[in-house]
Amino acid sequence: xxxxxxxxxxxxxxxxxxxxxxxxxxxxxxxxxxxxxxxxxxxxxxxxxxxxxxxxxxxxxxxxxxxxxxxxxxxxxxxxxxxxxxxxxxxxxxxxxxxxxxxxxxxxxxxxxxxxxxxxxxxxxxxxxxxxxxxxxxxxxxxxxxxxxxxxxxxxxxxxxxxxxx
Amino acid sequence: xxxxxxxxxxxxxxxxxxxxxxxxxxxxxxxxxxxxxxxxxxxxxxxxxxxxxxxxxxxxxxxxxxxxxxxxxxxxxxxxxxxxxxxxxxxxxxxxxxxxxxxxxxxxxxxxxxxxxxxxxxxxxxxxxxxxxxxxxxxxxxxxxxxxxxxxxxxxxxxxxxxxxxxxxxxxxxxxxxxxxxxxxxxxxxxxxxxxxxxxxxxxxxxxxxxxxxxxxxxxxxxxxxxxxxxxxxxxxxxxxxxxxxxxxxxxxxxxxxxxxxxxxxxxxxxxxxxxxxxxxxxxxxxxxxxxxxxxxxxxxxxxxxxxxxxxxxxxxxxxxxxxxxxxxxxxxxxxxxxxxxxxxxxxxxxxxxxxxxxxxxxxxxxxxxxxxxxxxxxxxxxxxxxxxxxxxxxxxxxxxxxxxxxxxxxxxxxxxxxxxxxxxxxxxxxxxxxxxxxxxxxxxxxxxxx
Numbered sequence: 071x072x073x074x075x076x077x078x079x080x081x082x083x084x085x086x087x088x089x090x091x092x093x094x095x096x097x098x099x100x101x102x103x104x105x106x107x108x109x110x111x112x113x114x115x116x117x118x119x120x121x122x123x124x125x126x127x128x129x130x131x132x133x134x135x136x137x138x139x140x141x142x143x144x145x146x147x148x149x150x151x152x153x154x155x156x157x158x159x160x161x162x163x164x165x166x167x168x169x170x171x172x173x174x175x176x177x178x179x180x181x182x183x184x185x186x187x188x189x190x191x192x193x194x195x196x197x198x199x200x201x202x203x204x205x206x207x208x209x210x211x212x213x214x215x216x217x218x219x220x221x222x223x224x225x226x227x228x229x230x231x232x233x234x235x236x
Numbered sequence: 237x238x239x240x241x242x243x244x245x246x247x248x249x250x251x252x253x254x255x256x257x258x259x260x261x262x263x264x265x266x267x268x269x270x271x272x273x274x275x276x277x278x279x280x281x282x283x284x285x286x287x288x289x290x291x292x293x294x295x296x297x298x299x300x301x302x303x304x305x306x307x308x309x310x311x312x313x314x315x316x317x318x319x320x321x322x323x324x325x326x327x328x329x330x331x332x333x334x335x336x337x338x339x340x341x342x343x344x345x346x347x348x349x350x351x352x353x354x355x356x357x358x359x360x361x362x363x364x365x366x367x368x369x370x371x372x373x374x375x376x377x378x379x380x381x382x383x384x385x386x387x388x389x390x391x392x393x394x395x396x397x398x399x400x401x402x403x404x405x406x407x408x409x410x411x412x413x414x415x416x417x418x419x420x421x422x423x424x425x426x427x428x429x430x431x432x433x434x435x436x437x438x439x440x441x442x443x444x445x446x447x448x449x450x451x452x453x454x455x456x457x458x459x460x461x462x463x464x465x466x467x468x469x470x471x472x473x474x475x476x477x478x479x480x481x482x483x484x485x486x487x488x489x490x491x492x493x494x495x496x497x498x499x500x501x502x503x504x505x506x507x508x509x510x511x512x513x514x515x516x517x518x519x520x521x522x523x524x525x526x527x528x529x530x531x532x533x534x535x536x537x538x539x540x541x542x543x544x545x546x547x548x549x550x551x552x553x554x555x556x557x558x559x560x561x562x563x564x565x566x567x568x569x570x571x572x573x574x575x576x577x578x579x580x581x582x583x584x585x586x587x588x589x590x591x592x593x594x595x596x597x598x599x600x601x602x603x604x605x606x607x608x609x610x611x612x613x614x615x616x617x618x619x620x621x622x623x624x625x626x627x628x629x630x631x632x633x634x635x636x637x638x639x640x641x642x643x644x645x646x647x648x649x650x651x652x653x654x655x656x657x658x659x660x661x662x663x664x665x666x667x668x669x670x671x672x673x674x675x676x677x678x679x680x681x682x683x684x685x686x687x
Contacts, residue, residue, distance in 0.1 A: 143588075
């Protein structure tokens with residue numbers, strides 16, 4: 071084999087590999103984008119208690135994250151434990167008052183979304199808004215983590231509202 | 237020393253020493269776990285050896301003329317052997333790094349002085365130079381696979397401990413030859429090193445550092461393969477490198493071999509930077525190109541750097557200095573880039589995984605439970621790409637929840653694999669740029685009809 075043939079062969083092999091990988095999607099990778107927490111999110115199948123509680127939690131996370139200008143995912147990880155919450159607050163320069171306000175805003179948004187999806191009656195939603203406006207941060211987080219009582223019949227709602235009051 | 241024995245001993249000694257520039261690559265994850273250091277710190281196990289080898293090569297080559305090449309080769313191998321023992325017994329990263337530096341000094345002495353001995357056993361300086369370059373390239377290419385195998389079958393320490401008797405065995409016939417060795421006059425020739433060929437060697441070696449080092453990290457740290465599986469995967473490169481040796485012999489034009497090799501290395505690295513998905517099979521064609529390119533270009537550039545120059549040992553020393561300085565530069569440039577990218581991709585993957593978990597149809601109880609187990613698993617894995625499989629065990633009994641959990645696990649693991657693959661892309665593409673940049677000195681040398 072002469073030198074020219076060797077160089078041309080090397081060029082052809084390299085170009086073939088690069089083109090094949092580009093055509094197969096190499097270089098197209100983008101990490102799965104996380105949704106904008108401030109954008110409205112449709113509730114899916116809000117009929118069941120469990121499903122409604124899930125949608126309530128996601129709406130509340132969206133609302134709180136939107137208020138704090140962070141992603142819903144970052145906030146969900148932050149709210150997992152008191153330690154992760156403190157670390158998150160320190161990293162983002164958020165004080166206790168701001169976090170409490172954000173959690174309340176999140177719960178308010180979840181109530182609005184639940185009412186719009188017919189998962190909560192308007193009367194119950196109004197009652198919950200009054201409670202949510204004075205909700206301590208720990209109770210707010212507990213509600214985000216498990217709101218099933220809210221959707222488990224009228225008795226459940228009344229008990230839950232009573233339990234939330236400071 | 238018989239001629240054929242001498243050939244084998246010298247080539248094997250050169251291969252053994254230069255394998256050490258890459259042999260620990262597959263053991264790095266094991267070393268940094270056991271010695272409790274960061275990825276950025278453990279890379280110095282590689283950098284220290286290559287840096288000291290680069291710095292010691294030319295002085296060692298000068299010393300070969302004073303002390304005598306057989307004596308220096310033997311002494312270098314004995315020192316290399318003793319330092320290998322210290323590496324194998326090192327209780328801390330500091331001791332390991334110090335021993336690696338001593339190992340490199342012994343290695344530089346052995347490799348450079350061996351080049352002065354080889355023409356007598358190979359019949360001509362040209363054949364000796366070609367064999368010396370091929371032995372070094374083969375050693376560097378085989379290093380990761382052999383190191384991975386030893387790490388998996390025995391331990392990372394065994395990589396160094398097996399070298400102790402091997403280096404001593406190569407030293408024994410040389411000690412006999414060194415007795416009564418006379419100081420011979422060195423042949424006249426150009427003392428000035430071949431700048432273009434050495435510059436090209438440095439750039440190609442910077443690119444090869446990525447091929448040998450980053451591929452392994454991608455397989456073990458990114459895709460979480462075991463060292464033995466990674467060793468099998470990276471064996472493609474040395475196998476193709478060995479298969480390309482006859483091709484390198486059939487093409488006489490040194491400049492064409494050098495240019496073709498550089499183009500293949502750049503193409504292979506670009507392929508690794510553009511992997512369409514996390515699949516070991518897809519790393520095979522790029523590794524094959526790099527393996528063939530490595531054989532073509534390293535032998536051609538080393539021959540060019542030594543042709544018509546004397547003493548051979550000193551110019552050989554310059555090629556060793558250029559190659560290993562290139563490896564060091566490649567590691568120093570690429571390590572912060574890929575570690576930074578890995579961290580940022582890890583954050584993106586964590587966010588995407590959390591989104592998948594939040595949006596999954598698991599019951600709130602299972603979701604919370606799983607989130608806690610995943611967080612604990614990530615915490616346990618520290619700053620590494622996490623293995624999340626154990627966090628999903630045991631699977632829920634309810635068939636619907638079970639199917640949902642399996643689907644979620646697949647989706648999160650796929651996200652992590654894609655993110656880890658992408659984290660290495662920029663480094664591979666920059667390394668491809670190093671390889672292409674080597675075409676400039678090759679072209680300059682060709683114009684001067686020096687190659």
